[in-house]
Amino acid sequence: MRAVLFDRDGTLVHDVPYNGDPEQVRPVDGAREVLDALRARGVRVGVVSNQSGVARGLLTSAQVDAVNRRVEDLLGPFDVWQVCPHGPDDACVCRKPAPGMVVRAAAALGIAPAECAVVGDIGADVGAAVAAGARAVLVPTAVTRTEEVDAAPLVAPDLRAAVAMLGVGP
Template identity: 60%
Template sequence: MAVRIRATTPRPDHPGTEAGSVVLRAPAATWYQDGAAGPLLRIPRHPPPAAATGTPAGAGAPRAVLFDRDGTLVEDVPHNTDPARLRPRPHAREALEVLRAAGVRAAVVTNQPDLARGVLTLPQLEALQARMEELLGPVEVTAVCPHLPEAGCGCRKPAPGLVHAACRLLRLAPARTVVVGDIGTDLLAAHRA
């Protein structure tokens, strides 16, 4: 069950959260929403272990890869609220393991309008996230747009808000990241960021 708390001061232990953010606690993580129109941001209570090498090779190598969830890391099952229906995409776990071994951080940036529709609840979203991480391993940050397509928010891909939010929490410039997705809105969000 999620608990909603209004933060009154910035959270120095979680960069990117500001006064007035909504803090949503679930068993495995803390979810923040930057104001009513911002994305939901998930930070695990127990961060993933450090990668074996610690830093990626090469000066131009990305420091993080921001993955779309549905259709990229896991099979796209429309309106899914059941973690048992979550299936990894071929080679997703292996790709994440290669990145982690190279010291490249992993994050998820995903549109989830079923939250606004009332089809998906925060506890269900957390259960889906926990199942995905059980199948694929941990991700450091998850940024979720909970708005309907017609809401006109700045976080729904193809807008750059999710990329910016994830980068803020990772303390990386967008130019030091790569976005991987399955449709054009993922690419546009990366380009606009």
């Protein structure tokens, strides 16, 4: 496993629907420590994030960028960012559960998708990983549906356990 790609909202930071305000960014417990441990082991880290608020007119790309900068301020640098600004009906290849962001993130890192894992909180995150040929770990939250948990290949109670399951974490 050469890279771990994380969903942003609900996985690395607490989900604030359509957040365009960097001041509302709050990391989940242990996120910084897990990311720092991965970095220390030479594992590349990235973010793959659906941001349909842009397509819906609820956010601007500049707001998404500002929130992403705040995430980096709090959690440290990421090797790659992939953001899908499209809505659910746009039929793009990047919006999770489509594999586009995972494939592009792997390409940007110079590795194959099979050398990546995706950690997320909903079935779309798992679906994108599987579709791209990457490993997937679901870290459920209050919004994760039971059927998503049941369908996930790996389920972890938190980020630390998720990366441990992948054999790359603390």
